[in-house]
Every structure is written in structure tokens, then in C-alpha cells.
Amino acid sequence: MSGRKRVDGQRAYVLHAHPYSESSLVVEAWTRDHGRLALVAKGARRPMSALRGRLMAFQALEMGWFGGGEVKTLARADWQGTPAGLRGRGLLVGYYLNELLLKLLPREDPHPRLFDAYAEALAGLAALVPEAALLRRFEKSLLQELGYGLTLDREADTGRPVDPAATYLYVIERGPLRMVEGDEAGDAVAGRTLLDLAAGTLEDPRSLAESRALMRRLLAHYLGGQALQSRRVFMDLQEF
Amino acid sequence: MSHPTSLDELIEALRCLPGVGPKSAQRMAYHLLQRDPRGAERLSRAVGHALATLRRCSRCNTFTEEEVCERCASPKRDPSLLCVVEMPIDLNAMEQTHAYGGLYYVLMGRLSPLDGIGPKELDFDRLLARVGDGAVKEVIIATNFTNEGEATAHYLSELFHARGLKVSRIARGIPAGGELEYSDAGTVAQALIERRDY
Ligand SMILES: [Zn+2]
Numbered sequence: 001m002s003g004r005k006r007v008d009g010q011r012a013y014v015l016h017a018h019p020y021s022e023s024s025l026v027v028e029a030w031t032r033d034h035g036r037l038a039l040v041a042k043g044a045r046r047p048m049s050a051l052r053g054r055l056m057a058f059q060a061l062e063m064g065w066f067g068g069g070e071v072k073t074l075a076r077a078d079w080q081g082t083p084a085g086l087r088g089r090g091l092l093v094g095y096y097l098n099e100l101l102l103k104l105l106p107r108e109d110p111h112p113r114l115f116d117a118y119a120e121a122l123a124g125l126a127a128l129v130p131e132a133a134l135l136r137r138f139e140k141s142l143l144q145e146l147g148y149g150l151t152l153d154r155e156a157d158t159g160r161p162v163d164p165a166a167t168y169l170y171v172i173e174r175g176p177l178r179m180v181e182g183d184e185a186g187d188a189v190a191g192r193t194l195l196d197l198a199a200g201t202l203e204d205p206r207s208l209a210e211s212r213a214l215m216r217r218l219l220a221h222y223l224g225g226q227a228l229q230s231r232r233v234f235m236d237l238q239e240f
Numbered sequence: 241m242s243h244p245t246s247l248d249e250l251i252e253a254l255r256c257l258p259g260v261g262p263k264s265a266q267r268m269a270y271h272l273l274q275r276d277p278r279g280a281e282r283l284s285r286a287v288g289h290a291l292a293t294l295r296r297c298s299r300c301n302t303f304t305e306e307e308v309c310e311r312c313a314s315p316k317r318d319p320s321l322l323c324v325v326e327m328p329i330d331l332n333a334m335e336q337t338h339a340y341g342g343l344y345y346v347l348m349g350r351l352s353p354l355d356g357i358g359p360k361e362l363d364f365d366r367l368l369a370r371v372g373d374g375a376v377k378e379v380i381i382a383t384n385f386t387n388e389g390e391a392t393a394h395y396l397s398e399l400f401h402a403r404g405l406k407v408s409r410i411a412r413g414i415p416a417g418g419e420l421e422y423s424d425a426g427t428v429a430q431a432l433i434e435r436r437d438y
Binding site for chain 1: 429
């Protein structure tokens with residue numbers, strides 16, 4: 001085994017960081033081509049450390065690291081492009097994206113397309129793009145990329161294209177089934193919504209509201225009962 | 241290897257300190273018992289005494305032995321200015337400037353959504369009661385320029401504005417005596433974004 005494997009010049013983001021010792025941090029980094037990694041940033045907690053200010057969440061970085069174990073050693077991290085520019089509410093939404101990735105993305109499992117979708121979502125948040133549609137698009141990419149087989153545009157049983165005028169019941173792990181009498185109406189979703197979500201064009205208020213409920217149900221299933229802290233904090237903030 | 245119960249308890253207790261794992265806790269315990277029993281005695285008394293006598297100042301939220309700490313009770317301080325900082329160490333940094341004559345409120349943390357630290361954990365209610373005392377006219381938000389500090393500043397400013405208070409945020413940029421050449425790219429970028437008329 002190559003215990004001293006070296007990688008450099010990787011596009012990356014910091015998802016979260018926590019103190020490791022008096023002077024070091026453990027960084028949960030998400031790299032485009034190597035997936036999510038735990039990296040020790042030695043000396044990053046020292047007062048004059050240049051690293052400390054650079055290892056900020058939401059900031060596009062270029063990283064290098066070495067080591068072959070579960071926790072690798074960060075060799076460098078440099079800012080790439082302009083400052084992330086997330087402010088206020090956008091920061092809270094950003095934390096929600098990071099928490100989804102931390103909880104659902106396995107370590108060392110690269111997903112370059114999802115990485116690009118994340119970069120795009122952050123750019124949207126910085127540009128104050130309405131967050132609801134942006135969130136649904138990211139959640140959809142996340143579930144699709146992680147291989148949860150999200151079928152949105154075909155009926156699960158017949159394989160026929162989803163009818164925008166019909167009402168469906170979305171069965172997790174299977175897909176949309178046409179509603180029949182006696183189905184739980186609370187989980188109903190319009191064909192239009194499914195097609196809008198598939199296309200990523202969420203302008204219709206009903207499509208937005210229904211896709212929010214659908215994504216929430218799907219995410220809760222794949223999170224397997226883990227509560228999202230960032231969502232709870234966000235809700236608490238709305239109460240004040 | 242198993243230890244006597246009281247030794248185990250000491251090791252376990254030391255692990256509540258930040259950054260102290262089982263190995264260091266064991267090392268500390270042996271050090272205290274073997275090499276420095278007098279130091280251990282003193283530590284134990286100091287912890288007990290601090291717990292028994294210290295409480296949160298009802299005005300600024302820092303630790304004090306009184307109901308209201310000396311700084312908050314001082315008539316030399318301007319009660320119309322309130323500066324909100326994250327930690328006591330930040331308050332000390334502000335005091336070292338000798339440039340501020342108002343009062344403080346110490347949050348004892350910052351919003352940290354991924355760690356589940358929100359407005360309830362930080363007791364925003366207590367802070368809102370403090371700024372609503374009738375004397376405070378302007379709140380200066382001096383949380384750190386990290387993402388967490390910025391998120392905290394944003395939500396606090398909304399709450400303060402809603403209560404009709406004047407709100408300001410400390411500025412950031414190139415350090416005093418600093419040269420662009422030696423400044424971090426992020427610092428220079430922020431200084432440029434937040435440039436002002438001159
Ligand atoms: Zn006080």
C-alpha cells in the first residue's frame with residue numbers, strides 16, 4: 001500500500017471543521033475528484049496561522065494532502081476564485097447543504113457532477129437566487145447522484161411518461177404510481193410537479209410546494225431518522 | 241488493564257476538557273496523583289470554589305461573583321452603547337484597544353448550525369431583554385468574521401433593527417501597520433469589497 005500517497009491541485013470545499021488538538025483542526029473536506037475526506041490541518045489553530053482563515057466553509061479552495069489512512073494530512077489550501085460571498089440567510093441554507101452532504105455522502109466516494117451542482121448552488125445563494133427552487137434542484141441532484149434511483153418522469157408500474165394532468169403517489173425506491181381511490185391523499189403529487197422537478201424548472205407555486213414535501217419525505221427516509229441540526233436551528237431562528 | 245474506581249472516575253472526569261482524549265486524561269491523572277498531589281489539591285479547591293461563587297452577570301452574561309459585574313456597574317461606562325461579542329476573550333481584545341467606553345454583552349458562543357447551536361442554545365431571549373432596558377441606543381456587533389460569526393451578526397442585526405435600535409458592525413480589512421504584499425488574499429479581497437469613500 002502507498003502509505004505516503006500525495007495528491008495536489010484538487011478543487012475542494014470545507015464542509016465542517018472541528019478542533020483536533022490545541023493547535024490542529026480536523027477538516028471534513030469535499031474534493032471534486034476524491035470525494036469526502038477527513039484531513040488534519042496541522043497548526044491551523046495557531047494564532048497567526050494563514051490556513052485558519054482560508055479553511056472557511058463555502059469558499060472554493062484548491063487543496064493538496066498526503067497519507068493513506070482514514071485521516072490524511074492537509075498539505076496546503078488556497079483560495080480559488082472570488083470570496084464565497086454568502087451572507088445572512090444564505091449562510092444558513094449553505095449549512096443545510098453541508099449537513100446533507102456530511103450525513104449522506106460516504107467518504108472517499110467521488111461525485112464530480114454533484115460537486116459541480118454544489119458549486120452552482122453556492123453561486124446562486126451568493127447571487128441571492130430564490131432559495132426554494134435552488135434547494136430542490138440540489139436535493140434532486142444529491143439523491144440521483146448517490147444512486148437512490150429517483151424516477152420522476154416515468155410511471156413506476158407502466159413505464160409510461162408521467163401525465164402532467166394526473167395525480168400520483170410517489171413510492172420511495174419505486175417511483176410515481178397513479179393515485180387510485182383510497183390512497184393517502186396527503187402524499188399526493190401532481191404529474192406536473194414531477195415533470196417540473198425532473199426538468200429543474202420550478203416556477204409554479206404548486207410545483208414548488210409539492211416538490212418540497214416530496215424531497216423532505218425522501219430525505220427523511222435516506223437519513224434514516226437522523227435529525228438535521230441546521231434545519232432545526234433555521235426553524236428556531238424564524239421563531240424569534 | 242483495569243483501574244480502581246476512583247482513578248477511573250478521575251480519568252473520565254478529565255475527559256470533559258476540550259481536546260483531552262482517554263490517553264491524555266490518563267497521563268494527567270497519573271501526573272496529578274504521583275508528581276503533584278499539592279497541585280491536584282489546589283486544582284480541586286479552585287474548581288469547587290469557582291463553581292460555588294461564580295455566576296453570570298445579569299447585564300453582560302460573563303462570569304462574576306456579584307449580581308452585576310464591576311464593569312457593568314461602573315458609572316464611567318456609557319450605557320447607551322452595547323457591544324456584542326462571542327467570548328470573554330473577545331471582550332478582552334476590545335478592552336485592550338482603550339477605544340471603547342460602552343458596555344458589553346457576551347454571547348458565550350455563536351450560531352453554529354452544524355453543531356446544533358441556535359438561538360435557544362445561545363439564549364437570545366436574555367440578550368433581547370438586555371438591549372431592551374431602555375438605556376441602550378446603539379448595538380455594535382463584534383462577532384468574528386467567520387461564517388458562524390457572520391450568520392450570528394446577520395440574525396442579531398435583524399432582531400435589533402426590529403426593536404428600533406441603531407445597529408453597527410465592526411469593520412474589517414488590512415491590519416493596522418499592514419502591507420498588502422503580506423496580507424492574505426481573503427483579507428485583501430474583503431477590504432476591496434468593503435472599501436469606502438475617501
Ligand atoms: Zn457585567
